[in-house]
Amino acid sequence: xxxxxxxxxxxxxxxxxxxxxxxxxxxIKKLVGLGIFQTSVYLLYVAPGKLVGGTAPIVSEAFDVYSxxxxxVLILTAIVVGVATLAVGLALVVRxxxxxxxxxxxxxxxxxxxxxxxxxx
Amino acid sequence: xIINVLLVLMAVAVVVLARVRNLFSVIVLSGLYSFLMAxxxxxxxxxxxxxxxxxxxxxxxxxxxxxxxxxxKSEEAKPVHKPWLPLAVSAACGLLLVYGTLGLPAxxxxxxxxxxxxxxxxxxDGPRETGIPNVVTAVLASYRGYDTLGEVxxxxxxxxxxxxxxxxxxxxxxxxx
Amino acid sequence: MKRDLILRVVAKVFLPFxxxxxxxxxxxxxxxxxxxxxxxxxxxxxxxxxxxxxGLANARRVVPERLVEAxxxxxxxxxxxxxxxxxxxxxxxxxxxxxxxxxxxxxxRGIFWIxxxxxxxxxxxxLKIFYMFxxxxxxxx
Numbered sequence: 090x091x092x093x094x095x096x097x098x099x100x101x102x103x104x105x106x107x108x109x110x111x112x113x114x115x116x117i118k119k120l121v122g123l124g125i126f127q128t129s130v131y132l133l134y135v136a137p138g139k140l141v142g143g144t145a146p147i148v149s150e151a152f153d154v155y156s157x158x159x160x161x162v163l164i165l166t167a168i169v170v171g172v173a174t175l176a177v178g179l180a181l182v183v184r185x186x187x188x189x190x191x192x193x194x195x196x197x198x199x200x201x202x203x204x205x206x207x208x209x210x
Numbered sequence: 211x212i213i214n215v216l217l218v219l220m221a222v223a224v225v226v227l228a229r230v231r232n233l234f235s236v237i238v239l240s241g242l243y244s245f246l247m248a249x250x251x252x253x254x255x256x257x258x259x260x261x262x263x264x265x266x267x268x269x270x271x272x273x274x275x276x277x278x279x280x281x282x283k284s285e286e287a288k289p290v291h292k293p294w295l296p297l298a299v300s301a302a303c304g305l306l307l308v309y310g311t312l313g314l315p316a317x318x319x320x321x322x323x324x325x326x327x328x329x330x331x332x333x334x335d336g337p338r339e340t341g342i343p344n345v346v347t348a349v350l351a352s353y354r355g356y357d358t359l360g361e362v363x364x365x366x367x368x369x370x371x372x373x374x375x376x377x378x379x380x381x382x383x384x385x386x387x
Numbered sequence: 388m389k390r391d392l393i394l395r396v397v398a399k400v401f402l403p404f405x406x407x408x409x410x411x412x413x414x415x416x417x418x419x420x421x422x423x424x425x426x427x428x429x430x431x432x433x434x435x436x437x438x439x440x441x442g443l444a445n446a447r448r449v450v451p452e453r454l455v456e457a458x459x460x461x462x463x464x465x466x467x468x469x470x471x472x473x474x475x476x477x478x479x480x481x482x483x484x485x486x487x488x489x490x491x492x493x494x495x496r497g498i499f500w501i502x503x504x505x506x507x508x509x510x511x512x513x514l515k516i517f518y519m520f521x522x523x524x525x526x527x528x
Contacts, residue, residue: 093311093312093314093316093317094214094217094317095213095214095217095317096311096314097308097311098217098218098220098221100304100307100308100311101221101224101304102220102221102224103303103304103307104300104301104303104304104307105221105224105225105228105300106224107299107300107303108228108293108296108297108300109227109228111296111299111300112289112293112296112297112300113228113286113289114286114287114289115233115284115286115287117233117236117237117275117278117279117282118233118236118286120275121227121236121237121240121275122228124240124267124271125224125227125240125243128243128244128247128263128267131247131251131259131263132247132250135251135254135256135259136254136317137314137315137317137322137324138254138256138324138325139254139255139256139317139318140255140318140320140325141318143255144255145255145256145257145258145420146255146333146344146345146346147257147343147344147345147346147418147419147420148333148336148337148343148344148345149343155333155345156254156255156256157324157325157329158329158332158333158345158346158349159324159328159329159332159349160256160324161256161258161259161346162346162349162350162354162357164256164259165258165259165262165346165350165422165424166350166357166358166361168259168262168263168266168267169262169266169361169364169365169424169509170361170364170365171266171267172266172267172270172271172274173364173365173367173368173369173512174368175271175274175275176274176368176369176372176516177368177371177372177375179274179275179277179278179520180371180372180375180376180516180519180520181375182278182282183278183281183282183375183376183520183523184375184376186281186282186284191284192282192284193284193286193287195287195290196287257419257420258420258421258422258425260420261412261420261421261425262424262425262428265425265428265429265432266424266428269428269432270428270431270432270513273432273435273517274516274517274520277517277520277521278520280520280524281520281523281524339490339491339494340491340494340495340498341491341492341494341495342417342418342494342495342498343417343418344416344417344418344419344420344421346420346422347416347417347421347422347498347502348498350422351422351497351498351501351502352483352494352497352498355481355483355497355501356480356481358466358501358505359466359467359470359481362462362463362466362504362505362508362509363463365508365509365512366459366460366462366463366508366512368512368516369459369511369512369515369516370459372515372516372519373456373515373519376519376520376522376523377519378522378523
């Protein structure tokens with residue numbers, strides 16, 4: 090079971106991120122929770138590639154055991170895509186704030202008319 | 211091991227982040243979490259990923275969050291309902307995931323399937339074919355260059371999206387002219 | 388923050404090193420950790436640092452909006468240009484070994500140009516997003 094500790098923490102971070110997204114009403118906090126979820130997935134990918142006694146996958150004569158470079162490549166892409174998503178999400182939050190006056194989910198939903206269109210502000 | 215200590219610190223940071231209501235503290239804690247993540251990644255020999263996570267996750271993300279917070283100027287409201295249903299859903303998902311990871315190989319197992327098939331070929335032939343010692347850059351730029359083209363396009367699209375959302379269209383109403 | 392002498396002097400001392408480090412990370416990405424993404428983000432962070440200390444108007448004068456918008460697109464176009472160069476020189480899209488008679492030198496060339504394209508786009512996008520957020524809160528200049 091000790092060998093699975095990294096998986097246990099990864100799962101904990103994942104469900105903590107999921108909990109923040111579904112349980113908290115503030116939009117900025119939801120985006121931060123989404124970022125935490127994404128970061129736990131990076132850990133899920135990179136941790137199995139590590140070899141104890143190995144080194145970073147930069148080939149040189151002094152070492153002969155390297156950690157697996159494939160997850161690193163995938164996660165590099167994922168990190169940059171994650172920040173791109175965060176930027177667009179924050180731009181949407183700013184526009185929502187200007188349209189509804191608040192970034193709390195309950196107040197935003199209450200600000201809609203019965204047919205779903207936004208009240209005139 | 212240092213990795214386990216850092217992982218526990220990350221878990222503590224996330225628990226505190228979930229409970230704190232002041233949004234500025236939330237953003238600072240998320241930056242701290244990203245830095246801890248970058249340190250864990252260095253301990254896992256993922257140096258490229260650690261540098262990207264430190265600069266992008268703890269640097270640019272914090273700047274963007276602070277910029278958005280300045281524009282929104284609010285604090286999280288007190289939760290009205292007790293979060294029992296989200297807690298139950300999250301715990302159920304967690305149990306399912308734990309059941310799923312029981313079949314995964316142990317930490318640092320050299321016989322894991324991830325170390326077969328393509329990865330040894332990249333490590334052995336990569337520096338010889340591309341002339342670059344850093345296998346991650348060789349794979350990112352040469353062997354999987356098409357994926358990186360898609361990623362650059364995603365970054366460009368995100369920039370275009372933010373420009374489309376936040377571009378000033380109307381004349382400013384407070385012009386005293 | 389413009390009036391604080393210590394911040395201004397320290398910023399002036401730091402900024403060349405920040406940009407030099409960004410260029411080092413970009414070009415040394417073949418031999419150590421680094422590459423286009425990290426370098427682009429460090430360049431954007433350097434300009435954000437300048438904007439924080441000296442004000443957004445000064446930062447806009449040093450790095451104008453038009454230049455940043457051009458950088459956003461130029462990196463992607465450069466990347467696709469390298470891809471099409473491989474196509475025109477006889478190989479498939481994004482083939483590097485056709486870029487030179489020696490295939491390893493061709494790989495070097497291809498990787499150099501696409502990493503440059505990546506750095507240009509990433510720094511342009513991050514900087515443009517920062518400009519957009521910082522500009523939204525201003526009602527008057």
